[in-house]
Amino acid sequence: xxxxxxxxxxxxxxxxxxxxxxxxxxxxxxxxxxxxxxxxxxxxxxxxxxxxxxxxxxxxxxxxxxxxxxxxxxxxxxxxxxxxxxxxxxxxxxxxxxxxxxxxxxxxx
Amino acid sequence: xxxxxxxxxxxxxxxxxxxxxxxxxxxxxxxxxxxxxxxxxxxxxxxxxxxxxxxxxxxxxxxxxxxxxxxxxxxxxxxxxxxxxxxxxxxxxxxxxxxxxxxxxxxxxxxxx
Numbered sequence: 743x744x745x746x747x748x749x750x751x752x753x754x755x756x757x758x759x760x761x762x763x764x765x766x767x768x769x770x771x772x773x774x775x776x777x778x779x780x781x782x783x784x785x786x787x788x789x790x791x792x793x794x795x796x797x798x799x800x801x802x803x804x805x806x807x808x809x810x811x812x813x814x815x816x817x818x819x820x821x822x823x824x825x826x827x828x829x830x831x832x833x834x835x836x837x838x839x840x841x842x843x844x845x846x847x848x849x850x851x
Numbered sequence: 852x853x854x855x856x857x858x859x860x861x862x863x864x865x866x867x868x869x870x871x872x873x874x875x876x877x878x879x880x881x882x883x884x885x886x887x888x889x890x891x892x893x894x895x896x897x898x899x900x901x902x903x904x905x906x907x908x909x910x911x912x913x914x915x916x917x918x919x920x921x922x923x924x925x926x927x928x929x930x931x932x933x934x935x936x937x938x939x940x941x942x943x944x945x946x947x948x949x950x951x952x953x954x955x956x957x958x959x960x961x962x963x964x
Contacts, residue, residue, distance in 0.1 A: 775953070784944055784955040785895065830894065837948045838885065841894045 746774075746833050748842030755821045756850050763845035765814045765831035773834050774814045776805060779844070780827040788816075790834075823849050853879045853949035857956035864935055865964055871931045872959045874901075874945030880925035881947035886918075889942040889958075901928040901945075935963045 747766045755761050765774065773792045777785035789798055791807035791814060798805045804817045814831055828846045832839040854877040864870050874884055882903045887895040899920055900908040907920035919931040932939055944958040 784958045787952050787954070790951055834953075837883065837953065838897055838900060839887075839895070839946075839953060840897070843894050846892075 746771075746831055746840055746842040748831055748845060750845055751843060753845050753847045754850065755825075755847060757821055757823060759821055760817065760819045761821060761847070762815055762817045763829050763831075765816075765842050767812050767833060770811050771814075771833050772811075774807060774811075775832045775834055775839065776814075776816055777830045777832060777841075778827050779830065783827075785830060788829075818847075821847075821849055823851060825849060853877075853947070853952070853954045855945065855947055855954045855956040857945055857959050859959060860957060861960045861962075863962045863964065866936055867934055869931055869933045870935055870961060871929055872943055872945075872961075874928045874930070874947075874956050876926045876947050876949075876954075879947075879949050881928075881949075882925060884922060884928040884945055884947045885953075886920065886928075886930050887944045887946065889944060891942075895944065898930075901930075903928075932961065935961070937963045939963050 753761050775790045776788040779785045789805050795809045796807040802819045806815045828844040830844045831842045856875045858873045884901040886898045888898050889895045897910050898913045901920045901922040903922045909915045922928040940963045942958050942960050946953045946955045
């Protein structure tokens, strides 16, 4: 499957601050998906990006797909304790997902 | 959204025994389901694609004789871990797509003693 690199692996954030997690591929992606996995839980679909340069927002979450469709980012503003978990990007190929390593987010109150 | 269930949620077994995990799509039909494995603090790795009415497709490095997959109906896929060993201890998660979204089951945590 397509290899997707994701950084940082861990993100310790002060409540109220912003952070970004990045996803990169050496090949052009047809689309990229983002998932959130809470501790002890299963991945939950957040969004899919398909178009070059696409930007989508979900409340405090902003997702971007690069112009070359080789990278993507998730930016969270005003982090809350409910944002704790691991965020994965995943490249989809015929519905088969290749996951990035994930960014595990912890929040300091 | 669509719902995918898994059973059991947790299983502890002795080394050498076989364990069957069920994955069900509760409110939609899934001709294709996917099985992933997740080791602690690691990402999800696709093991195989389960195809209704035909043989599963396994990813490179996954032993088909050890991880038996059966997809006998449009709502059920099963994964049997045969002759389980401690290194098979992991979190096994299935998924199915509904539209453009993938829906994951709650996962099965397998511990092999």
